[in-house]
Amino acid sequence: MADVVSQAAPAKINLALHVTRRREDGYHDLESLIVFADIGDDLDAGLAECDSLTIGGPFAEGLGAGPTNLVMRAVAAFRERWPEVSPPGLKLHLVKNLPVASGIGGGSADAAAALRIMAELADEPVPVSDLLDLAAGLGADVPACLLSRPLVARGVGEILSPLPDFPSLHITLINPRVPVSTPDVFRRLRAHDNYPLPALPEPLTRPVQLGIWLNETRNDLQPPAIKLVPEIGIIVDELAETSGCMLSRMSGSGATVFGLFGSAGQAHDAASQMRKLHPDYWVGTAPLLGVEG
Ligand SMILES: C[C@@](CO)(OP(=O)(O)O)[C@H](O)COP(=O)(O)OP(=O)(O)OC[C@H]1O[C@@H](n2ccc(N)nc2=O)[C@H](O)[C@@H]1O
Ligand SMILES: Nc1ncnc2c1ncn2[C@@H]1O[C@H](COP(=O)(O)OP(=O)(O)O)[C@@H](O)[C@H]1O
Numbered sequence: 001m002a003d004v005v006s007q008a009a010p011a012k013i014n015l016a017l018h019v020t021r022r023r024e025d026g027y028h029d030l031e032s033l034i035v036f037a038d039i040g041d042d043l044d045a046g047l048a049e050c051d052s053l054t055i056g057g058p059f060a061e062g063l064g065a066g067p068t069n070l071v072m073r074a075v076a077a078f079r080e081r082w083p084e085v086s087p088p089g090l091k092l093h094l095v096k097n098l099p100v101a102s103g104i105g106g107g108s109a110d111a112a113a114a115l116r117i118m119a120e121l122a123d124e125p126v127p128v129s130d131l132l133d134l135a136a137g138l139g140a141d142v143p144a145c146l147l148s149r150p151l152v153a154r155g156v157g158e159i160l161s162p163l164p165d166f167p168s169l170h171i172t173l174i175n176p177r178v179p180v181s182t183p184d185v186f187r188r189l190r191a192h193d194n195y196p197l198p199a200l201p202e203p204l205t206r207p208v209q210l211g212i213w214l215n216e217t218r219n220d221l222q223p224p225a226i227k228l229v230p231e232i233g234i235i236v237d238e239l240a241e242t243s244g245c246m247l248s249r250m251s252g253s254g255a256t257v258f259g260l261f262g263s264a265g266q267a268h269d270a271a272s273q274m275r276k277l278h279p280d281y282w283v284g285t286a287p288l289l290g291v292e293g
Contacts, residue, residue, distance in 0.1 A: 005120055007113035009041035010148050010289060011098055012105030012141055013171060013251045013258050016217035022192040027156050031197040033217070034141075036148045037171050039286035041097050041106055043071065043113040045121070048091035051075055057095040059106075065094075070107040074114035074138055081134055087121035099282050101179035103252030105141045112145035132160075141252075149291055152197065163200070166291050167207045170267035172259040173251075174239065174274050175282040176231040185253040188224035207262050211246045214260075225254035232257060238277060242270035 014032045021029040041057070053065040053072055066072065071094055079086045092114070098106035115135060119126055135142035140157035150166040153159065198216050201209045226233040232255050239248035239259040244266035248259045261267040264287065271285040 004044050004046045005117055006042060006044045007116045007120075009043055009106070009109035009113040009145070010036040010038065011040045011173065011284075011286075012036055012109060012145055013173075013288075014103070014219060015247075015249070015258075015260070016197060016214060017219045017221060017252070018194050018197055018217065019189060019192060019220040020194060020196050028186060028189075028192060029155060030153065030157065032153045032157075033150075033197065033200075034144050034153050035150045035166070036145075036289040037173070037284075037286040038289055039097070039173070039284045041110055041113070042095040043110060043117065044093045045090045045117045047087065047121075048089040050089040051092070052089075053092045053094060055094045055096055057097050059096040059099055063096060063100055070111040070138065071114045074111040074142075075118060077134055077138060078115060078118040081130070082122065082126055085123040085126065086118065087123075090117070090121075099175045099177065099179075099256065101181070102175050102256045103180065103250065103254045104173065104256045105145055105252065108139045108141035109145045109148075111135070111138045111142045112148070115142075115146060132158075148289060150288075152200070163204060163291060165203045165205050166288075167205055167210055168290065169207055169210070169246075169288045170261045170264050171286060171288055172239065172261065172267045172270045172274070173256055173282075173284040173286075174235050174259075174278070175256040176229065176235065176278070177280065177282055178229050178231065178255050180225055180229060180254040182253040184228060185221050185225050188227055189220065190224070191220075194218075194220050207246065211260075214247050219250050221253050222250040225250055229255045231255070235274075235278075235281075238274065239270060242266075242273055245270060
């Protein structure tokens with residue numbers, strides 16, 4: 001085995017998110033087209049006597065490295081489920097590049113990366129379906145992050161339909177550095193029984209097909225999030241005006257807003273404009289990951 005194994009934890013973006021039902025347990029059923037970008041956190045692991053976690057990177061501050069960190073929760077959950085095949089202790093290091101509580105699933109992506117590392121270092125292969133079940137217990141977005149490829153998620157995120165094809169696209173991400181509380185956004189939601197996602201074109205290979213489809217969709221969490229953080233609405237409008245922007249919308253429960261572009265040049269130009277307008281905001285740009293993950 002290599003001394004250190006690494007896993008990327010790519011940002012999750014909800015290109016469309018429809019809230020279709022309020023459930024008895026207080027959660028809401030969703031239908032969401034989720035994609036992943038080639039930008040995110042990085043998790044390294046080396047063998048050690050016991051599990052430990054250190055955190056570095058631009059968003060490390062204020063994020064605890066103890067047992068409640070999603071990386072440590074994922075490792076503990078894997079050990080509990082598969083004690084016989086789990087590796088000995090792991091010395092883990094997380095480089096936190098993504099803003100925390102920002103609608104792009106950084107914590108979920110970190111948990112998924114930790115599960116992938118545990119599976120890679122396990123003495124025997126563990127069934128993917130069991131790993132997905134374990135992931136669902138850690139958070140609604142963790143199963144999707146485990147796959148890290150374009151997919152439609154239903155239920156609260158545990159029912160996944162990976163897409164067979166997806167156009168090549170670039171994304172610009174803007175976060176006003178205001179964390180948003182997911183429960184607060186759901187609490188402010190007015191309608192709970194919105195119509196589901198329309199059927200996706202098959203095959204889905206051209207950006208224009210996706211653009212037309214996205215125009216018929218929404219993020220139902222965007223209006224309540226804008227009530228909490230008005231900057232979100234301003235960013236959506238500003239990004240929509242940048243050259244080549246196919247769509248600007250909030251991801252997840254916010255506050256990160258994305259712009260979708262056909263080329264890396266357009267995405268970079270939009271990022272530069274947004275940096276000029278808001279020098280204190282976090283701005284990232286990257287290609288989307290394709291169906292190979
Ligand atoms: C909104 C989404 C969309 O991908 O992304 P993020 O904004 O977190 O990135 C996720 O569904 C977030 O799922 P997750 O991150 O697990 O949510 P939690 O923090 O567990 O949820 C906090 C609270 O929000 C409400 N909640 C959450 C998810 C859901 N499908 N219905 C809900 O009603 C519930 O009141 C819950 O107690
Ligand atoms: N490794 C982690 N990275 C980010 N947040 C974490 C992590 N572990 C635990 N958390 C907690 O999970 C919550 C949600 O974080 P995050 O996944 O970044 O949100 P979102 O899905 O909205 O982007 C945060 O409030 C944070 O305190």
